Amino acid sequence: MSLYDRFEQAFMPNYGVPPIALARGEGARVWDVDGRPYLDFIAGIATSSLGHAHPALVEAVSRQVATIAHTSNLFLHEPEVLLAERLLDLLNAPARVFFANSGTEANEAAYKLALKYGRREGRSFFVAAENGFHGRTIGALSLTGKPSIRDQFGPFPVDVRFVPYGDAAALKEAVTGDCIAVFLEPTQGEAGVVPPPEGYFEAAREICDSTGALLVADEIQSAIGRTGHWFAHQAEGVTPDILTLAKGLGGGMPIGACVGFGDAGKLFDKGDHGSTFGGNPVSCAAALAVLDNVDLDHVKTVAARLRTGLESVAHPLLKGVRGRGLWLAAVLAEPRSADLQRAAAEAGFLVNALQPDAVRIAPPLVVTAEEIDSFVAAFPAILQEAAK
Ligand SMILES: *Cc1c(COP(=O)(O)O)cnc(C)c1O
Numbered sequence: 001m002s003l004y005d006r007f008e009q010a011f012m013p014n015y016g017v018p019p020i021a022l023a024r025g026e027g028a029r030v031w032d033v034d035g036r037p038y039l040d041f042i043a044g045i046a047t048s049s050l051g052h053a054h055p056a057l058v059e060a061v062s063r064q065v066a067t068i069a070h071t072s073n074l075f076l077h078e079p080e081v082l083l084a085e086r087l088l089d090l091l092n093a094p095a096r097v098f099f100a101n102s103g104t105e106a107n108e109a110a111y112k113l114a115l116k117y118g119r120r121e122g123r124s125f126f127v128a129a130e131n132g133f134h135g136r137t138i139g140a141l142s143l144t145g146k147p148s149i150r151d152q153f154g155p156f157p158v159d160v161r162f163v164p165y166g167d168a169a170a171l172k173e174a175v176t177g178d179c180i181a182v183f184l185e186p187t188q189g190e191a192g193v194v195p196p197p198e199g200y201f202e203a204a205r206e207i208c209d210s211t212g213a214l215l216v217a218d219e220i221q222s223a224i225g226r227t228g229h230w231f232a233h234q235a236e237g238v239t240p241d242i243l244t245l246a247k248g249l250g251g252g253m254p255i256g257a258c259v260g261f262g263d264a265g266k267l268f269d270k271g272d273h274g275s276t277f278g279g280n281p282v283s284c285a286a287a288l289a290v291l292d293n294v295d296l297d298h299v300k301t302v303a304a305r306l307r308t309g310l311e312s313v314a315h316p317l318l319k320g321v322r323g324r325g326l327w328l329a330a331v332l333a334e335p336r337s338a339d340l341q342r343a344a345a346e347a348g349f350l351v352n353a354l355q356p357d358a359v360r361i362a363p364p365l366v367v368t369a370e371e372i373d374s375f376v377a378a379f380p381a382i383l384q385e386a387a388k
Contacts (some may be wrong), residue, residue, distance in 0.1 A: 003033060020345060025052025028367045030350070038345065039371055041363045042352045046189070046221050046327060049248040049290050051364035056289045057251050064285035072276055079284035086291050087257065090230045093239055096265030098258045099279025103220035103246035104135025106256035109273055110183070110216050110242045111139040113260055115158065116267045117214060118180030126158055127174045127213070128183040129165035133190035134218055143183045146190075166196040168203035175207050181214035181242070182207070186232035189221035192358040193322060193329035201236040214241040214264060220256070224248035225294040225365050227325035228303055235324075248365075253286035255279070299326055299365050302372050306361070309376030315383040319357075326365060329358040336386050343385035347378050 001009075008017045021033040028051050030040045040052070050057050064079065071077050084097040100106045118124065126143060128134070134143040141149070142156035145165075158180075163170040165188055175182060184204055188194040201217075208215040217240035222232040226248055229235045233243070241264040246256035256278075260267060303325045310321045310330060317340075319333045332340065335356035344351045344359075354360040363371070 019342075020350070027051040027054075028364045028371050036348075038348050038350045039363075039375060040350045041344075041361050041367075041375060042350050043362055043364045044252060045247065045352070046226055046360075046362040047247040047250075048252045049224055049226075049365045050251045050293055051366045052252075054251065054289075054293065054366065056293050057253075057286055060285040060289035061253065061282055064282045067281075069282050070277070070280050073274055073278070077281050077284075079281045079288060080279040083279075083284045083287050083291075086288065087245075087259065090291070091243070091259065091261075093261055094265070095243075095259050095261045098260075098268070098273065099284070100246075100256035100258065100275055101254045101277050101283070102135075102256045103244065104137045104140040104256075105275065105278070106220060106244035106246050106258045107134045107140040107143065107183075107218060108137055109258035110181075110218075110244050111143070111158075112273055113242060113258070113264060113267045114181035114214050114216065116272070117264070118158075121180075121212065123180040123213075124159065124178045126160045126181055126183060127171070127179055128160055128162055129185070129188065130162045131165060131191035131194075132162075132183070132185055132188060132218075134183060134185075135220075165191070165194065166200050168200055168207070171204060172207050175211050175213050177211050179211060179213040181216050183216045183218060185218045186222050186236060187227070187324055187327070189327075190354065192331075192355040193324075193327055193360055195322060195324055201233065201238045205238045205240075208241070216240060216242040216244070218244050220244055220246040221248075222324075222327070224290065225296055225299050225325075226327045226362070228296060228300040229325075230296070232324065249290060250283050250286045251290040253283045255283035255287055294365050302326065302367055302369055305369055306363075306372045306376070309372060310361075310379065313376070313379050313383070315380055315387075317383045317387045323361075326363055326367065328361045329354060330361060332357045332359070332386075334387075339388075340382060340386035343382045344378075346385070347382050349375055349378060349382070 128143045130145040132145040134140040243259040319331045337353035341353040352360040
């Protein structure tokens with residue numbers, strides 16, 4: 001029986017059967033179980049920031065696992081303190097950190113922080129964006145604005161009101177004095193890498209300030225250099241009250257973080273929240289290696305090359321390119337993203353059919369100019385194959 005058949009028989013059907021089984025990687029290159037190489041332009045969903053088997057990540061994780069792999073939160077350890085301090089340093093504002101294991105758990109922490117604030121202030125509902133994605137656990141799912149993945153698991157503990165993303169007037173109308181918090185991605189990832197109109201995040205900040213609602217920036221996909229900035233909100237000139245991180249932070253090791261700025265960082269009392277694995281030494285060591293090795297200038301340089309390259313491709317199936325930094329979507333004139341994903345894999349490139357008409361392109365942050373060029377050079381033929 002093939003690995004694919006065995007997967008199908010052993011696993012719940014929630015993922016379907018992925019079309020490619022990966023065996024190993026090095027830099028931006030991966031090999032499948034049959035030894036076929038691919039250039040990885042999806043990076044485990046914008047997560048493998050340093051690519052695969054980066055020497056610094058290998059060294060940090062190996063050293064830490066051979067020293068002490070786990071302590072639980074009954075004991076503190078130096079890597080978690082170093083990592084929290086590094087993040088606060090990069091954020092450059094008074095704040096406090098909580099470590100979780102994943103994006104959805106980072107958002108659960110944000111949700112509970114906000115709930116504490118809401119109960120104290122007598123506020124009753126959250127606001128989030130249509131098509132937004134915040135995770136799959138019940139709290140984060142309740143904030144996720146995609147009816148097809150949300151609705152069958154309701155009702156949810158707190159009323160969440162959805163507004164069209166990017167519409168500041170709709171946000172202003174929805175955020176009344178009873179609103180506890182507004183959850184927004186600085187650019188919507190799963191919705192199709194959709195940046196908001198200029199000034200939207202600033203408007204959200206003003207709206208929250210005028211009503212006392214907390215602004216929660218879900219930067220689980222956008223942070224840690226993906227956009228060419230450590231955090232996307234920094235480029236918007238806006239500081240949220242709560243920030244959530246995950247994906248790129250651990251370079252492939254599971255870690256999430258919830259950061260509370262100012263008073264929002266002090267909302268939890270002792271015993272209010274916790275995690276056995278959250279902030280474990282190995283994931284923290286990995287994240288420190290990521291922060292030491294992400295080069296924002298390199299990201300900006302190769303991102304500009306990728307964008308210019310893709311924008312120079314003229315093909316009737318390619319309607320445009322949107323996104324930020326090394327986090328782009330090729331927008332198609334027809335709903336053929338699955339065909340394009342397949343054609344790209346045939347040509348030796350991994351990309352991701354994100355929406356029927358949008359393909360996500362998110363290479364590791366260490367991708368080289370030559371690797372970018374080879375993808376751009378192959379793209380017209382991939383489009384042609386997908387259009388057949
Ligand atoms: C991926 C993602 C999540 C969920 O993260 P998991 O680690 O899969 O739980 C939440 N918010 C955003 C913006 C994401 O991209």
